[in-house]
Amino acid sequence: MSENQDFQPLTPQLGIAGSSYQLQMGKVNNYWAIRLVKGSTVLASKVYKENPDEIPLGNHLTGWALSVIAIPNINPYQIQKTIGFIRQKAMRAIEDQKNARKTAGKAESQLVSLDKVPDNVQIKRPQASGWVKEDEQPSQGESTTADLSPALAASNYSATGKSQGATNHRGGNLKVIPSGDNFVRAVKKPEVKTGKQQGISSSELQGILKRVERLEHTVNDLETDNMELRKELKSLRNLIDKKK
DSSP states (O other): OTTGGGEEESSOOEEOTTSSOEEEEEEETTEEEEEEEETTEEEEEEEEOSOTTSOOOHHHHHHHHHHHOOOTTOOHHHHHHHHHHHHHHHHHHHHHHHHHHHHHHHHHHHTOOOOOOOTTSOOOOOOOOOOOOOOOOOOTTEEEGGGSOHHHHHHHHHHHSOSSSEEEOSSOOOOOOOOSTTOOOOOOOOOOOOTTTTTOOHHHHHHHHHHHHHHHHHHHHHHHHHHHHHHHHHHHHHHHHHHO
């Protein structure tokens, strides 16, 4: 492999049943690559530069492996089986790398410190909604005899000699919350959160859609490979039945 020094493995070396060869997938300069290994020696390799964002199809990988393996009567089903395993491991490795980058980005954002507001800056605080209507009341510290019971009014008269006036009492005037037709309660309207307030940006949504599209493409490839494997298995069984 001319780019062997730049090969970044994404899977371990998986052996092919019935042979001493192993297959391994990785990337070379962000391009998908596969290589045939025997022990510690790289016998052959191929770099797929047509579509670097998509993993090569299983049929293409199997065809290349059959063309470079120097075994005349090797079972193609064993090669397809090994190719299927390393494709799944390579896709999982790519997904793990993407998740690791996202997690690292979130950790960096949490370490950012907020700037302190200077002491001489006046912060505008929201004003409280609603109002309070004040009723006409006597001056602070006084209560009229109309509010007193007859017994208490008589006791005050005997002590002060006044039937009208005011008596001192402890406490202050409290503002009364109005009720009736003149009072309108301030009702807080519920807030409707948009997509951005819920934490999903347009770029993240596009990334999710692309990921779904890639997964659908991968599922279709696996279904196609499964059908081809079933056909191959059926033909091999028919061949065995004929030789019995």
